[in-house]
Amino acid sequence: MDREAKNEKEENDREREKGVAAMVACYQGFDPAAYLQYNYMPPRADFDRQDSIVPWKLGCLHRAFTEGDMGGDVLVDVGSGPTLYQVLSGCEVFDTVFLTDFLEVNRQELRRWLQGEGYSSLDWTPYLQHVCKLEGRRPSAWTEKAARLRSVVSDILPIDVHLPRPLHPDSQLPTAGADCLVSCFCLESVSPDLASFTRALGHIRGLLRPGGHLLLIGALGESYYMGGPGVRIPVVPLDEAQVCASVRASGYTLVRLEVYTLPQGMMVGVDDVTGVFFVKARKP
Numbered sequence: 001m002d003r004e005a006k007n008e009k010e011e012n013d014r015e016r017e018k019g020v021a022a023m024v025a026c027y028q029g030f031d032p033a034a035y036l037q038y039n040y041m042p043p044r045a046d047f048d049r050q051d052s053i054v055p056w057k058l059g060c061l062h063r064a065f066t067e068g069d070m071g072g073d074v075l076v077d078v079g080s081g082p083t084l085y086q087v088l089s090g091c092e093v094f095d096t097v098f099l100t101d102f103l104e105v106n107r108q109e110l111r112r113w114l115q116g117e118g119y120s121s122l123d124w125t126p127y128l129q130h131v132c133k134l135e136g137r138r139p140s141a142w143t144e145k146a147a148r149l150r151s152v153v154s155d156i157l158p159i160d161v162h163l164p165r166p167l168h169p170d171s172q173l174p175t176a177g178a179d180c181l182v183s184c185f186c187l188e189s190v191s192p193d194l195a196s197f198t199r200a201l202g203h204i205r206g207l208l209r210p211g212g213h214l215l216l217i218g219a220l221g222e223s224y225y226m227g228g229p230g231v232r233i234p235v236v237p238l239d240e241a242q243v244c245a246s247v248r249a250s251g252y253t254l255v256r257l258e259v260y261t262l263p264q265g266m267m268v269g270v271d272d273v274t275g276v277f278f279v280k281a282r283k284p
């Protein structure tokens with residue numbers, strides 16, 4: 001590499017580090033209870049409405065996990081935040097689930113529910129009931145699902161998707177990698193730009209075994225969301241073509257992309273999202 005190219009690379013690395021550091025600073029004000037309130041209550045989580053976001057996401061996840069092409073033992077959820085909806089279908093297929101998040105406040109919120117102790121900021125019962133219904137079970141089976149989830153979550157780990165190895169080497173993840181990764185609304189909302197989003201997708205690919213699946217849900221056309229009162233977190237605005245290109249560029253085979261377009265009633269003033277994508281992909 002000649003001197004000019006080297007200087008340019010060093011400058012790009014510095015810019016990238018600055019961008020990532022700015023995102024870390026934004027997350028210091030993240031408020032799990034407020035975030036849950038903004039996104040995981042009606043109208044966004046209205047199980048009686050066909051056009052509500054959360055039932056759409058749960059439907060995508062249910063179909064992906066029950067198509068018969070998922071197998072193995074270990075599921076890792078990347079950037080769980082304070083939420084559990086994203087593993088309610090997967091916990092029936094995989095016997096070992098790792099939840100992960102960058103922030104201790106979110107890991108604490110998850111621990112409180114999983115250990116069944118103390119106060120949870122959201123009642124996950126309607127979610128558990130809804131997924132039971134999708135699975136053809138009685139809604140009252142939700143207590144069994146809750147017990148199943150509590151029994152299969154083996155750890156809640158710190159993660160940083162900007163690191164080439166996002167999890168600490170001491171984590172109990174099999175060396176061959178997980179059989180499946182789920183990640184919802186994480187990569188685009190922690191990355192300063194599209195290149196960084198694509199790089200993060202490549203980093204988490206290292207957590208997946210060859211032949212394993214990635215289920216990715218995220219925001220389309222979003223430039224910010226509120227992580228708490230007065231906490232405005234910038235997001236990389238993505239379109240469908242960029243999502244597909246990033247998934248492929250990071251070494252996954254795209255199985256399918258599904259898109260949900262936000263109806264007016266779902267725009268509730270806590271972000272400027274215009275749609276949601278669901279990707280099923282495979283690591284060759």
Ligand SMILES: C[S@@+](CC[C@H](N)C(=O)[O-])C[C@H]1O[C@@H](n2cnc3c(N)ncnc32)[C@H](O)[C@@H]1O
Pocket residue numbers: 027030078079080081082083086101102103106159160161162183184185186189190
């Ligand atoms: C928009 S929230 C998504 C939470 C949840 N998965 C959901 O579907 O609602 C983004 C999450 O990314 C986490 N996060 C922030 N920086 C991160 C990083 N560098 N690596 C991994 N996760 C990060 C935040 O703590 C937050 O929980």
